[in-house]
Amino acid sequence: MKKAINLSVNGVSRTDEVEPRMLLVHYLRDVLDLTGTHVGCETSLCGACTVMLDGQAVKSCTLFAVQADGSAVTTIEGLAQNGELHPVQEGFWEKHGLQCGYCTPGMIVTAAQLLERNAAPSREEICHGLDGNLCRCTGYQHIIEAVEYAAAKKAGQS
Amino acid sequence: MTNNYVGKRVKRTEDPRLIRGLAHYVDDVALPGTLHVTFVRSIYAHAKITGIDTSAALSTPGVVAVYTGQDVAGKIGPVPCASALPELKVPDHRVLATDKVYFVGHPIAAIVATDRYAARDAVDLVMVDYEELPVVTDVEQAANGGPVIHEAFGDNIAYKLTSGEGDIDAAFTAADRTVKQRILHNRLAPIAMEPRGVLARYFPGEEELTIWSSTQIPHLMRTQVALMIGIPENKLRVITPEVGGGFGSKLNVYSEEALLGWIAMQLGKPVKWIETRRENMQATIHGRGQVGDIEVGFKNDGTLTGLRYSVFADLGAYHQLLTPAIPTLTGLMLSGAYKIPAIQMNITGCFTNKMATDAYRGAGRPEATYVVERALDLVAAELGVDPAEVRRKNFPSPDEFPFHTATGLDYDSGDYETALNKAQEIIGYAQLREEQKKARDEGRLIGIGVSTYVEICALGPSQAMPAGGWESATVRIEPTGKVTVLTGASPHGQGQETSFAQIVADELGVNINDVTVIHGDTGVVQYGIGTFGSRATAVGGTAVFVAVQKLKEKAQKIAAHMLKADASHILFEGGKYSLQAAAAASATGVSEPVVPVGQAPAGALPEPETDGKSNLTIQDIALAAHLAKDLPPDTEPGLSATYFFEPKNFTFPFGTHIAVVEVDHETGDIKFLRYVAVDDCGRVINPMLVDGQVHGGIVQSIGQAMYEEVVYDEQGQLVTGTLMDYAVPRAKHIPNFELDRTETPSPVNPLGVKGVGEAGTIGATPAIVGAIVDALAPFGVRHLDMPVKPENVWRIINGN
Numbered sequence: 001m002k003k004a005i006n007l008s009v010n011g012v013s014r015t016d017e018v019e020p021r022m023l024l025v026h027y028l029r030d031v032l033d034l035t036g037t038h039v040g041c042e043t044s045l046c047g048a049c050t051v052m053l054d055g056q057a058v059k060s061c062t063l064f065a066v067q068a069d070g071s072a073v074t075t076i077e078g079l080a081q082n083g084e085l086h087p088v089q090e091g092f093w094e095k096h097g098l099q100c101g102y103c104t105p106g107m108i109v110t111a112a113q114l115l116e117r118n119a120a121p122s123r124e125e126i127c128h129g130l131d132g133n134l135c136r137c138t139g140y141q142h143i144i145e146a147v148e149y150a151a152a153k154k155a156g157q158s
Numbered sequence: 159m160t161n162n163y164v165g166k167r168v169k170r171t172e173d174p175r176l177i178r179g180l181a182h183y184v185d186d187v188a189l190p191g192t193l194h195v196t197f198v199r200s201i202y203a204h205a206k207i208t209g210i211d212t213s214a215a216l217s218t219p220g221v222v223a224v225y226t227g228q229d230v231a232g233k234i235g236p237v238p239c240a241s242a243l244p245e246l247k248v249p250d251h252r253v254l255a256t257d258k259v260y261f262v263g264h265p266i267a268a269i270v271a272t273d274r275y276a277a278r279d280a281v282d283l284v285m286v287d288y289e290e291l292p293v294v295t296d297v298e299q300a301a302n303g304g305p306v307i308h309e310a311f312g313d314n315i316a317y318k319l320t321s322g323e324g325d326i327d328a329a330f331t332a333a334d335r336t337v338k339q340r341i342l343h344n345r346l347a348p349i350a351m352e353p354r355g356v357l358a359r360y361f362p363g364e365e366e367l368t369i370w371s372s373t374q375i376p377h378l379m380r381t382q383v384a385l386m387i388g389i390p391e392n393k394l395r396v397i398t399p400e401v402g403g404g405f406g407s408k409l410n411v412y413s414e415e416a417l418l419g420w421i422a423m424q425l426g427k428p429v430k431w432i433e434t435r436r437e438n439m440q441a442t443i444h445g446r447g448q449v450g451d452i453e454v455g456f457k458n459d460g461t462l463t464g465l466r467y468s469v470f471a472d473l474g475a476y477h478q479l480l481t482p483a484i485p486t487l488t489g490l491m492l493s494g495a496y497k498i499p500a501i502q503m504n505i506t507g508c509f510t511n512k513m514a515t516d517a518y519r520g521a522g523r524p525e526a527t528y529v530v531e532r533a534l535d536l537v538a539a540e541l542g543v544d545p546a547e548v549r550r551k552n553f554p555s556p557d558e559f560p561f562h563t564a565t566g567l568d569y570d571s572g573d574y575e576t577a578l579n580k581a582q583e584i585i586g587y588a589q590l591r592e593e594q595k596k597a598r599d600e601g602r603l604i605g606i607g608v609s610t611y612v613e614i615c616a617l618g619p620s621q622a623m624p625a626g627g628w629e630s631a632t633v634r635i636e637p638t639g640k641v642t643v644l645t646g647a648s649p650h651g652q653g654q655e656t657s658f659a660q661i662v663a664d665e666l667g668v669n670i671n672d673v674t675v676i677h678g679d680t681g682v683v684q685y686g687i688g689t690f691g692s693r694a695t696a697v698g699g700t701a702v703f704v705a706v707q708k709l710k711e712k713a714q715k716i717a718a719h720m721l722k723a724d725a726s727h728i729l730f731e732g733g734k735y736s737l738q739a740a741a742a743a744s745a746t747g748v749s750e751p752v753v754p755v756g757q758a759p760a761g762a763l764p765e766p767e768t769d770g771k772s773n774l775t776i777q778d779i780a781l782a783a784h785l786a787k788d789l790p791p792d793t794e795p796g797l798s799a800t801y802f803f804e805p806k807n808f809t810f811p812f813g814t815h816i817a818v819v820e821v822d823h824e825t826g827d828i829k830f831l832r833y834v835a836v837d838d839c840g841r842v843i844n845p846m847l848v849d850g851q852v853h854g855g856i857v858q859s860i861g862q863a864m865y866e867e868v869v870y871d872e873q874g875q876l877v878t879g880t881l882m883d884y885a886v887p888r889a890k891h892i893p894n895f896e897l898d899r900t901e902t903p904s905p906v907n908p909l910g911v912k913g914v915g916e917a918g919t920i921g922a923t924p925a926i927v928g929a930i931v932d933a934l935a936p937f938g939v940r941h942l943d944m945p946v947k948p949e950n951v952w953r954i955i956n957g958n
Contacts, residue, residue: 021275035186036179038402040351041435045881048351076179089177093169096846099854100651101176102351102402108177127889134881136351136403137651139853139918140889 005069009034010078018065025049027065028075036076036105040134047133050106051075057113059132076105079112087150087157088112097146099137107133111147120151163660163670167846170656171670181400184355184372185432192357193222195418195431196277198267198284199440200259203295203511203874204307207257207266209287215269218283220276223425225268225417227256234416235386239477240624243486246317249308249509251476253386253413259288260307260475261512262876263440268417270429293511293874297449297472300508307475307509316473316507317482321489323564324500329464333455337536342943343525345447345472345868346861347878348518349886352402353433354442356415358422368395368681369419374404375688376648378625379411380680386416387423394419398678401650405858406517407442408650409690410479439879444868445518447472448485448525454533460541460551464500467492467529471507474514480521481514482507483624487522487614493563494530495574495612495812496552501564511874517690519858520613520919527611531924532941535607535931539940544591545928546582549610550575556902560807569612569810570906573838577900578610581814581836584898590818590832598936603821603955604831605933611921612812615839615913616906617691619805627805629693630686631701633662633709634798637784639777641666641673646686647698648678652915653847654694658702660843661909665706666776667733684800692811692913695843700907701803708799713779716797719790720774720782736773809904809912813837815856815925817893821933826952828864828930830893835921837897840904840912848914849897855918856895861887862919863926867945 002017009032018027028034028051040048042061049061052074079086088111091097098104107130114121114129121129126147127140135143175181212224230253237251255266267284271277294304300314307314330336350372357370367389373379376396384391401408414431422429433442450469456462471485489503534552538545553574554561561569582588590606597604620627630646643662647654659673666673676682686698710730717735718725729738779797782788786795818832835852842848865885869877878884903910923944930946931939937954 019275033188035182038183038352040353041881043435043880043882046351080178085177092177093173096170096850098173098176099653099850100351100403101172101181101400102183104176105179130889134351134886134888136349136405136886137854138850139857140892141853141895142850144889
């Protein structure tokens, strides 16, 4: 019953045999040991499981691993390059955009993708972009500031 | 001292692992051969179990075992309740239901399988026969002749309690006027983003059980679980890895924690259970859940004479750890920030066919603040005066502290008017009221809400706590000079790995990166109480601070010995011990080397050198203390100190929150225009962390005030069983917070800190509801129950 999948995860090619019903998040966490992607609700409502699938932020708790066959997946572990934090990661650290850290990987991945689409989002656009991600600790203000910090940082780099 | 980390915005040392996805929460801990556990839970709120057939589940590939209530009866003790109120009825709370179920989500059977999918499949294969019983979900119906839940008790009243001081009847006689209001405190779900989770592993040879649990109280849990499953406490190790939020929901001891430990011992294999969000909504404690009547007496000039609050507390079906105690905390804080000569609280705690209520961020105190602040608004409305002025009129002045309340507390310190003034100044209060008037004339509905709250933190003196209110710390300097701090507090997002390191680095004059704070492992850390009740810094931080002082005393003696001087002549500054100038002048040249210099064997630690040195770093001393070749007489080797701090009193942070909202005529939608919070949490260790706590707390208040509500229908079915139905605030729902502070140090601890973890959930709801009510004042509205939804608002505007 298992099905072979080929995909790239954080730039590394993977070939695995998985049960057709295995969720992408469980594939990432249990098979690849990439436990930075979290499960917070199993129903696509909280966003803790957000990863990038071919450049789009998606909820990996409601995708099957087989749906990622042939795709490129980026998880929180794949954002930092050559030991250097992604600007959004840096923003979260600088602006205290996290407390317990559980929603953080999903938030960061979502924010990173938001900035890919919109390099200079307004506060309203940031809030809209993060609408699928819940945080219970921070009250969001520092998260919004973290995304603004990252946008400014990226603008300075380019 | 020299570094001055304390008081600065120091970035968190926790963050690098968290932002890179490299931290470990319970479900990220992988042990080879782990079995997965799922639970069969009741689909009825009240029913007899007439049969359980586990055969189909047991014959499913991958299923290893199924345990029912009968299987564990007599083997696992009841889920504990630590509250000891007089004549409290305590139901026998078994880890799995045996003959009856009492709420939707009540665990009935545990399934163990080789993977999580098989374990989940098998849940549907356990056949439970139920005989439905009448259900009671309304707390007043439960109190007044509704179906009895625990038959042995005869009724649903778990306890009745009257508290307060002063002559309440005389207080109302002395009043020129009284106002009454019935108010509701909506039942809430804490929703830590990481649901609960337990991993248990047993080594039969060593007879050692290790439980990883997402808990706020590793040591208290170890004690209770050891008692429940009958393992010696010193053979049980509890580890709390990263904990993804708690908010009180993990300040508890749950069925699953004991069961997983017991199952691991039965099977000799690691077992893991990770709560689903649906289970989290059903079977992790809820918060609030009170309905009560306020009566407040006052003079025509606004002076308060007395307050009475009679409340029905919805306890749910069973007591969890602190369930019955939570409403009593409401009673403690009913004086708010005001001089009220007489206060009376009458609590009727009732069982209902719902999940237990317990400590949710604020835990009884948000209810108190809401009662008092709503009462003050009602008084202001009755007298036709500004709500801020009624508050100002009744504040105790700063020189009246310690201030004794008619609820039996002694507030440590406070300057309520300064916080109010500052908030009014920031928001431009007088002008704002003018603008509001103008807007009303233009047909716009703008409202301003004021809350001048006080809260009770640093829980607490042991006298007032069920299981000790102290906190512990060990500070140790390793041979290589690195500083290790072991704290009994068990933070889970609050940032004490950073703030405690700030305290220690300052006191020792070392780099903050040389300090590591370890917590949440009973195998490593001395017994501690945990993180809740805004206590971690005020109580746990103080323990760290005092432990450092003890360590420095010892280091001073060793330094004196090494520098061949009297300890009283040794100065510690900038991380270095040196001879004071006067003593140095009289010293007789170069001192003898304290440590004999010889050929060190390979791998030996470098030996500290003192010859020719006039000063020593604390790390030099730590190494000398570790090598112990020449220590002062009667000095223990090593450089380590442990302290258990027992606070003499609670602390009482306070502040003023002002919310400004606009209500949409057409839709009833409520929009924030401004939100100013001036909080006073005593001395601030890290302002960035304090701001984060305030933001998060206020947003949970926004949730309570405008969105969140746990709803059970008449059959006791949980209507708000997912995050689709239970509305947690999102980024778009928040105002732009304008925060400021006043700083009134607490005299209760040497750090002067008070605590800030719950301020936002305690101070904000009355400001938000007050603002919405004020916006609707032209329609004659004086009070609205939470959550205030656009629909309620629209109906008021449209008169239906």
